[in-house]
Amino acid sequence: MSMTTPATASTRSISPSRRIWLRFRADRTGYWSLVIFSILFIVSLGAELVSNDKPLVASYQGKLMFPMLKDYSDKHFGGDFDSPADYLDPFIEQQFRKDGNWVIYPLNRYGYNTLNYFAKEPNPAAPSSENWLGTDDRGRDVFARLLYGFRVSVLFGMALTFIGVVLGVAAGAVQGYFAGRTDLITQRLLEIWGSMPELYLLIIFSSIFQPSLGLLLVLLSLFGWMSLSDYVRADFLRNRNLEYVQAARAMGLPDRLIIWRHVLPNSMTTVVTFLPFRMSAAILALTSLDFLGLGVPPSTPSLGELLAQGKNNLDAWWIAVATFVVLTVTLLLLTNIGNGLRNALDVRRKA
Numbered sequence: 001m002s003m004t005t006p007a008t009a010s011t012r013s014i015s016p017s018r019r020i021w022l023r024f025r026a027d028r029t030g031y032w033s034l035v036i037f038s039i040l041f042i043v044s045l046g047a048e049l050v051s052n053d054k055p056l057v058a059s060y061q062g063k064l065m066f067p068m069l070k071d072y073s074d075k076h077f078g079g080d081f082d083s084p085a086d087y088l089d090p091f092i093e094q095q096f097r098k099d100g101n102w103v104i105y106p107l108n109r110y111g112y113n114t115l116n117y118f119a120k121e122p123n124p125a126a127p128s129s130e131n132w133l134g135t136d137d138r139g140r141d142v143f144a145r146l147l148y149g150f151r152v153s154v155l156f157g158m159a160l161t162f163i164g165v166v167l168g169v170a171a172g173a174v175q176g177y178f179a180g181r182t183d184l185i186t187q188r189l190l191e192i193w194g195s196m197p198e199l200y201l202l203i204i205f206s207s208i209f210q211p212s213l214g215l216l217l218v219l220l221s222l223f224g225w226m227s228l229s230d231y232v233r234a235d236f237l238r239n240r241n242l243e244y245v246q247a248a249r250a251m252g253l254p255d256r257l258i259i260w261r262h263v264l265p266n267s268m269t270t271v272v273t274f275l276p277f278r279m280s281a282a283i284l285a286l287t288s289l290d291f292l293g294l295g296v297p298p299s300t301p302s303l304g305e306l307l308a309q310g311k312n313n314l315d316a317w318w319i320a321v322a323t324f325v326v327l328t329v330t331l332l333l334l335t336n337i338g339n340g341l342r343n344a345l346d347v348r349r350k351a
Contacts, residue, residue: 020344020345021344023343023344023345024340024341024343024344027339027340027343027344029336029339029340030336030337030338030339030340030341030343030344031340033332033333033334033336033337033340034333034337034340036333037330037333037334037337040150040330040333041151041154043147044147044148044150044151044154045151047144047147047148047151048068048106049106050106050107050108050147051106051107051108051109051110051111051112051141051143051144051147051148052068052106052108052109052110052111053086053087053088053109053110053111053114054067054068054087054111055067055068055087055103055104055105055106056068056104056105056106057103057104058096058101058102058103058104059100059101059102059103060076060077060095060096060101061100061101062100067085067087071084071085072084072085073085074086074092077091077092077095078091078095079091079092086117087105087109088109088114088116088117088118089118090118108132108141108143108144108147110131110140110141110143110144111141111144111148112140112141112144112145112147112148112149112301113140113299113301114140114141114144115138115139115140116130116131116135116139116141119135119139123135123136123137123138123139124136124137124139124309124313124316124318124319125139126316126318127318131143133146133318133322134316134318134319134322136306136309136313136316136319137309137312137313137316142306142318142319142322142323143322144301145301145306146301146303146306146322146323146326147301148301149301149302149303149305149306149326150303150326150330152213152296152300152301152302153283153286153287153302153303153330154279154283154330156213156216156217156282156283156286157278157279157280157282157283157286158279159217160217160220160221160224160278160282160285161275161278161279161282163217163221163224163225164221164224164225164228164278164282165225165228165271165274165275165278166225167221167225167229168225168226168227168228168229168232169228169229169232169264169271171186171190171225171226171229171232171233172228172229172230172231172232172233172234172235172236173232173233173236173259173263173264173267174186175187175229175233175236176232176233176234176235176236176237176239176240177236177240177255177258177259177263178255179237179240183233183237190226190229193223193226194223194226196223198219198223201219202216202219202289202294203294205219206294210297211294211295211296211297212296212297213296213300216286216289216295216296220282220285224278224281224282228270228271228274228278231270231271231274232267232270232271235266235267235269235270236263236267239263239266239267240263244262245258245262245263248261248262269345272341272345273338273341273342273345275338275341276334276335276337276338276341277334277335277338279334280330280331280334280335280338283303283327283330283331283334284331286302286303286304287302287303287304287307287327288304289304290302290303290304290305290307290308291304291305291307291308292304293308303323303326303327306319306320306322306323307320307323307324307327310323310324
């Protein structure tokens with residue numbers, strides 16, 4: 001007569017998804033990397049509330065204003081011009097100090113393209129209380145450029161990863177499930193497609209079209225899915241002949257439903273583990289292309305553009321050091337998350 005302990009009974013009652021989460025929580029490095037990365041990403045999504053050259057809210061002559069949502073002219077604050085007000089102008093700052101007026105600024109009073117025309121030091125300026133991480137060679141705040149550039153890089157990485165997963169899973173599923181001649185022909189086509197020089201294509205299209213995030217997303221998506229399709233293909237080749245798949249096929253279930261309901265869910269381990277590493281590769285690809293001048297337009301905040309500025313201004317060490325730290329921490333966090341997911345999906349580990 002077998003005896004079942006309470007601990008064993010409680011473990012068996014845990015759902016598979018809960019068991020995976022518990023294994024991931026047990027990996028402290030991966031779990032805290034996910035927490036830190038999530039916090040950084042959420043802060044970057046609200047970058048305008050953290051770093052902006054416009055006040056969050058202000059009251060001038062008894063009227064409540066929201067400069068972040070609406071532009072006010074210089075004349076509105078007693079100036080001489082119809083152009084939008086420069087809230088770094090000492091004259092406008094003095095106007096807000098008068099009785100009855102008040103203003104609330106973001107933590108950092110610079111946007112990613114803000115030029116401080118009233119700076120006391122030549123550019124690039126060293127870190128100070130005014131510019132926490134200094135300025136670049138054009139007088140733009142490095143902290144603001146890093147914050148907005150981090151958001152652009154992560155969102156670009158997420159979009160490229162999503163497209164790569166959809167294309168990679170679709171191609172790998174078709175190859176692995178149908179196998180035979182379908183697999184053979186598709187593999188030869190993928191080998192031809194993968195032999196195309198990706199960097200040369202980027203250079204050619206960058207010279208023809210205006211560089212943009214959309215163009216980079218399309219071009220990199222053409223090749224970014226191929227590595228995942230090989231792993232998905234291998235999983236489908238292994239799972240297509242298992243008993244539950246053969247039973248579903250014998251019951252007359254269509255191939256598309258067998259793939260969607262039975263084979264794909266049991267082949268997702270590779271896909272889930274692949275996601276953080278693919279995001280790291282996407283961020284690194286965007287940074288490298290921007291560093292080479294083949295990426296986004298110069299006005300767009302970019303980690304690669306800051307690295308290029310650091311290379312061109314070796315005396316301004318703060319530009320390269322700050323960008324290197326942000327890029328290294330980002331890639332390290334994503335790598336730790338990927339390792340944590342891989343360990344959590346290992347069925348040999350106990351919850």
